[in-house]
Every structure is written in structure tokens, then in C-alpha cells.
Amino acid sequence: MTDQTYPPTDPSEPGDDYDYDPLQVDDNPEATAAYEDTLQFLRLRSGAKTIRQEKGLTQTDVASSMGTTQSAVSDIESGRVDAQLSTWQRYARAIGKQFGFSLLGEKTPPTREDQPDSNENMVLTGFALAPVLTKLSWADAAQSLSAISKETNLPEIMVSHILEQLGKAGWTTAKGEGTQRSFKLEDEAATGIGVSLHRDRVTAVLTDLEGTLITGTSYPIATSTPEIVREAVVIAVKELWEYSTKEVRRSVLGVGVSLAGVIDTDTGEVKTAPDLQSQDHGWEGEQLRRHLEQEIQTRVHSSLRISVSNDVNALAIWHGMQKRGADKQTSHPDPSRGSFAAVILINDCGIGAALISDGKIIHGANSATGEIGHVIVDFSENAPACQAAKKHSGCLETVATVQGILSELDIETDSIQTRLEGLRYASDKILSHDTRYRDAFYKAGTRIGRAVLLLELLDPDEVAIYASPYLYSAPPIAETVEPFQIGITKALTDAKNTQQISVDPDLQWYSLNNETIAVAASMEMYTNFLNNPVTWYPDFTNIMKSDMRLTLGATSSNLNRI
Structure with missing residues (x-):
């Protein structure tokens, strides 16, 4: 059976499985209970x-007041976790x-005053959408309605409503029938723009x-300087936005910008930007997101948001995110869970490090975790x-x-x-020996090896090193690679032999290219979009305007058909 957009037909057409009486929800205990609980x-x-x-x-x-992390507060507000009353x-x-x-x-029957107006309905549906x-x-694999409901802590009726709206917008496809019906996100539903900032260039990419x-x-x-860098970013974003909307014919979710620093x-x-600042111009205190968002929304598109x-x-x-692609046959909700x-x-x-636990970045109290450079x-x-x-x-x-x-080695390095x-x-x-x-x-390798030791003391499952092709590369290998990597390995081996460190994480090497960081910036933006999709993607405003309450009444009597 071929994939098809969900739902397969227009609910408004006569004879369709989604025909319903708008007041049906009031007569359906299951729909009413799910609606009221989810609404609260x-x-x-x-x-x-x-x-x-x-x-x-x-x-x-x-997070600081609660004694927890920023990502934990984000989980509470987004509903990714079912927080306890004490929390x-x-x-x-x-x-x-x-x-x-x-x-x-x-329990008393709900009154009209208890029901959300159209604006609140859209906001609440947006919260469930995330x-x-x-x-x-x-x-990676298509997901059943029950699996999505269980993972998101949302009732199946609510999830069914959201899948219906996403299907209408071309964001999901479905296959199978009845309880075997499963849903998959369309990777080509939209695009993202990623930008990486460097001392001598601005690199930008368009990704799915x-x-x-x-x-x-x-x-x-x-x-x-901040002014020149921002101008280059705006020009690059405009070029890629036009390519996406006119050539690829897909909407752009937003723009992710990354740079070295805090x-x-x-x-x-920007608190610090060592690769960009100099004695002639500083970056400390630069409100980069606000300034870029203002300029891009004025000169490119009014709805584009920036991370x-x-x-x-x-x-x-x-x-x-790439780790989850290692086994396309396995479905798991998070790329680094556990x-x-x-x-x-x-x-x-530059040199930097990051710690990712259960799929979330550990930022630290001052957003400076991993600043080993x-x-x-x-x-x-x-x-x-x-x-x-x-x-x-x-x-x-x-x-x-x-x-x-x-x-x-007294070799020029200015470009x-x-x-x-x-x-x-x-x-x-x-x-030539x-x-x-x-x-x-x-x-240089031994010095980086000692820095890796600091991170290994935290006992990670994996240490992933992304390096310049001249410090790590697949064959043919530059002659600079071997002594550099031997230095790192020697530092780690010496430490273990002298029992300075006993853990032995998986050490993996990856080669950087010109686009790697920009692609990463696009995907970082995508994770921000997932936290608040309606705010990031205004098209969802229209998608989610449908009355959740009425749709719940319809879908509750048709769950066996979808």
C-alpha cells in the first residue's frame, strides 16, 4: 500500500467517515472527558x-529557583513530561x-463560559502540537496513534485531531488501516536555514x-564587526529563502545562527565571541538574535524567527540527531535517551566542547559548559x-x-x-622526515588529549571529536593527521596506565567540512521550533484554528476507522 496524506479525504465531503453532528461531543462521554481533562x-x-x-x-x-535545569523547566512547560504535583x-x-x-x-455540565474562545483554542492546540x-x-519508523498518545501523555482523541490537521497541511503521511494505521512526519514539509559565523566568512545552508x-x-x-557580519547574514538568508520558496517551493521554518563563544x-x-572580536571591535553584549530578527523580518520575510x-x-x-539514523528500522523517541x-x-x-545528556544540551549556570578552549x-x-x-x-x-x-611553526595563518x-x-x-x-x-595532540581527559572524568558513553580534515581525515590522509592523533591517543593511554582515569568511553572521530556547522545550526533551530511550533511557523496558526472540541466529537466516533 502506498503512503498517502492523512486524512485520505476531505472531512467536509458528503458521505465521508468524518461527517458529524457539531453537538455530538456533548453526547459522547469519552470525547467530553478527554476534552475537559486536556483543556485543563x-x-x-x-x-x-x-x-x-x-x-x-x-x-x-x-530552574535556578527550583534547583533544576533549564531543560527540565522547558519539559514542564511544553508537556514533554507529566510533572508531579510537588514539581x-x-x-x-x-x-x-x-x-x-x-x-x-x-461534576456539573460545562457551560459556554467554560469553553475556550477561538484564540485560546488555537493556543491550547499549539501546546499539544509541540x-x-x-x-x-x-x-525513524512510522508511529501508531496509541504510541504517539502514550509518549506525549495526550489522549488519543486529541492526538487524532492534531494528526488530522498536520495531514491536511502535508506534514504527515499515513499507511495501514484501523489499529495498524501509522503516521510519519514528512521530511520535505518545510526547510530550515543554518548560518555559521567566522572571522573571515559567513557560511549558510538550506536543509530539509x-x-x-x-x-x-x-x-x-x-x-x-557586528554590522558587517549581520549584513552578510541577511544577504545569505535572503538568497536561500528565495531559493526555498521559488525553486524548491517549500516554506522556511526559521534561521539558526551559530558562532564560537558564550x-x-x-x-x-553574545557574551563572548573570540573568533569574531578583536581589539578594534567587540562583541560582548551584542543582542545578536534581536538585531538579526529585526533586519531579516524587515528585509526578507516578516515571519522568520532566529535562534x-x-x-x-x-x-x-x-x-x-544523526545517531538515531544508525538503525532506520528501530523506532525510539529520542536520539540520546539514556x-x-x-x-x-x-x-x-577554535576548540570547544559540549555535553549532551538524554538528548539535551547541558548549558550550565552561565551558558558556558564545555568552554575548554x-x-x-x-x-x-x-x-x-x-x-x-x-x-x-x-x-x-x-x-x-x-x-x-x-x-x-612561523607559518602565516591570516586567511x-x-x-x-x-x-x-x-x-x-x-x-620529508x-x-x-x-x-x-x-x-598539540597531547595537549588536546589532556583536555579530553577532563571530559572523560564525567564518564560519558561517547566522546565525539569533530576536527578539521587536516587533523582527521579518511584516506588519503594528510601527513599532519598521524602525529596529531598519536598525540591524543598517547595522552589518554598514559593517563589510564597510571590510573589517573579508569573510564573508557567510546572515542569517535568525525571530519568537518565547510557546511557541517551551518547544517548543525539549522537543526538546532529545528529543535527550538519543536518546542513552540505555532510561534515559529505562522502557517500553523491557520492549520490549528479548527475547533478542537468539535473535531474531538467527530474523531471519537471514528477512531476505529483511522
Whole structure:
């Protein structure tokens, strides 16, 4: 049987299985109970989030008061977890409220005043939409109605309503009949734009919802001031938006932007951006998300939203999403559930790390978890000054990146082209048995190996290293690769032999290319979309305007048919 859009026919057509009496819900106890319970639950979550925002509190603020993490607060507000009463009590206190509950008297029939108006109906349906979309996104295999309902803690009648709307919009396909009917998210339903910011260029890509690259572009920049970088981003986004809407004919969900540095995950404010800032221009305090959103919505499209993230955090999210593709026959709701991975990024000029636990990034109290690039590893008197103009010398990314290694060898590194030429030159020197060049890459590897040890002390299941092709590559291998990797392996082996560390996580290497970080930025944006799809994708506003209450009445009597 071929895949088909769900539902298979228009519910408004005569004789269709979805014909119904608009008042049927009042006469159907199952539909009424599901509707009322879900309505109260969604109102609680929606109201809690609104109060938090009105008080000017971020999820991080609430998490700090509750003694938990930002991702846990996000789970509570989105409904991804069925929070206990004690958890709601702690949440209420964190936003300056009290959480009250009681058993009321005899149940009375609902009045018109109890029912949501059209605007509230849309908001509440949007809250329920988020976990359903997330479930479909994380699952590689098609999902049954009951499986989606169980995973999202939503009644089947509610899930059926949402699937109906998603099917009408072309976001889901369905196959099978009756209880065997299953649903799958269409990867080609929309596109995302990812942008990575570098000192000398802005790279942008267009991807589908699986992270498959559709097309890309790159704009060189003469200097990395915030104004020039933002202008390059707007031009790149406009080019890809037009390609998506006119050539591919798909809507764009949003734009993800990533850069090296510390980013406030709630506001999109740049705290530090070592690869972009210099003595002539700073990035600290730059309201990147707000400024970019204003310019893109003015010059590209009024509904496009922006997310801004640290580059290695975006890469860790993308790494987790790729892991679920390892076995396309297995369905599991989260790419890293029950796992704890450390992801390390080593590009030409920077080094960073991220921790991902159960599919969620650990940001830390100041959004700086994994900032290993400025750990001091060279304590000598002549240690090179930090290349990011920090007030220290001998930090990891100054001495162990491609730029740092070449600088130690007195090779020019001021552009991509000169770094590539320098790497080829160093590779030739190593091939001709010049020990000075081989030792430089080996020493850099041992220093990074010691940094990996710090992460291994956290006992992750996996350490994934994404590195420049000249530090890791499949055959043919550049001569610079072998001494660098031997250095890392030597540092880890020495530590284990001397019992400095006893854990032995799976160490995996991956090669970076020009688009990897930009693709990761697009997928990081997609995870933000999944948390709040109606806000990110205005087309869902019209999709979800249908009266949930009436649809529940219809679908409750037809569950055996879908």
C-alpha cells in the first residue's frame, strides 16, 4: 500500500467517515472527558508560561529557583513530561505564585463560559502540537496513534485531531488501516536555514527537516564587526529563502545562527565571541538574535524567527540527531535517551566542547559548559598570547588548533587560503622526515588529549571529536593527521596506565567540512521550533484554528476507522 496524506479525504465531503453532528461531543462521554481533562492541563501549562514571561523570568531563572535545569523547566512547560504535583508546587513558588488543588463537588455540565474562545483554542492546540511533532521527529519508523498518545501523555482523541490537521497541511503521511494505521512526519514539509559565523566568512545552508543539505552559499567578509557580519547574514538568508520558496517551493521554518563563544540561550545575547572580536571591535553584549530578527523580518520575510547558539552546542544536537539514523528500522523517541555524550569541536581557529545528556544540551549556570578552549595548557614564560585577545597566554585553542600549530611553526595563518597552503607545506615537511613539524602536531595532540581527559572524568558513553580534515581525515590522509592523533591517543593511554582515569568511553572521530556547522545550526533551530511550533511557523496558526472540541466529537466516533 502506498503512503498517502492523512486524512485520505476531505472531512467536509458528503458521505465521508468524518461527517458529524457539531453537538455530538456533548453526547459522547469519552470525547467530553478527554476534552475537559486536556483543556485543563493545557490551560495550566499555557498560563504558567504566560505568568513567567510577564514577570520577566527566563526558564533559567525558574530552574535556578527550583534547583533544576533549564531543560527540565522547558519539559514542564511544553508537556514533554507529566510533572508531579510537588514539581508544579516548586514551579509556582519560583514564579511567585501558589499552586492550589482540591477535589471539587459533583461534576456539573460545562457551560459556554467554560469553553475556550477561538484564540485560546488555537493556543491550547499549539501546546499539544509541540509534543506530537517532537515524537514524530525523533522517530525513524512510522508511529501508531496509541504510541504517539502514550509518549506525549495526550489522549488519543486529541492526538487524532492534531494528526488530522498536520495531514491536511502535508506534514504527515499515513499507511495501514484501523489499529495498524501509522503516521510519519514528512521530511520535505518545510526547510530550515543554518548560518555559521567566522572571522573571515559567513557560511549558510538550506536543509530539509532531516538535516539533508539542499544548497548552500558563503560570503567572505573583510572584517568581522557586528554590522558587517549581520549584513552578510541577511544577504545569505535572503538568497536561500528565495531559493526555498521559488525553486524548491517549500516554506522556511526559521534561521539558526551559530558562532564560537558564550551565548545566552534565553535571549540570544553574545557574551563572548573570540573568533569574531578583536581589539578594534567587540562583541560582548551584542543582542545578536534581536538585531538579526529585526533586519531579516524587515528585509526578507516578516515571519522568520532566529535562534542563536554556540557552535559546538549546535553540533552536539546535530550529532545526537544523526545517531538515531544508525538503525532506520528501530523506532525510539529520542536520539540520546539514556546516554551521556561529550562532543568536541576542533576547527582551524577554535576548540570547544559540549555535553549532551538524554538528548539535551547541558548549558550550565552561565551558558558556558564545555568552554575548554581557554584552559591554560602552556605555562612557559614564552607561551603565546591568547589569539582571541583574552588576558592570558598559552590557552588550548591558541596552541593546539590549526592556526596555533602553524603559528608555532612561523607559518602565516591570516586567511583560509594561507592556512591551507601552510598545512600542505607542513605535510610535505613531515613527509620529508622533518621532526620539528611532526613534533608540533604531536605536541598539540597531547595537549588536546589532556583536555579530553577532563571530559572523560564525567564518564560519558561517547566522546565525539569533530576536527578539521587536516587533523582527521579518511584516506588519503594528510601527513599532519598521524602525529596529531598519536598525540591524543598517547595522552589518554598514559593517563589510564597510571590510573589517573579508569573510564573508557567510546572515542569517535568525525571530519568537518565547510557546511557541517551551518547544517548543525539549522537543526538546532529545528529543535527550538519543536518546542513552540505555532510561534515559529505562522502557517500553523491557520492549520490549528479548527475547533478542537468539535473535531474531538467527530474523531471519537471514528477512531476505529483511522
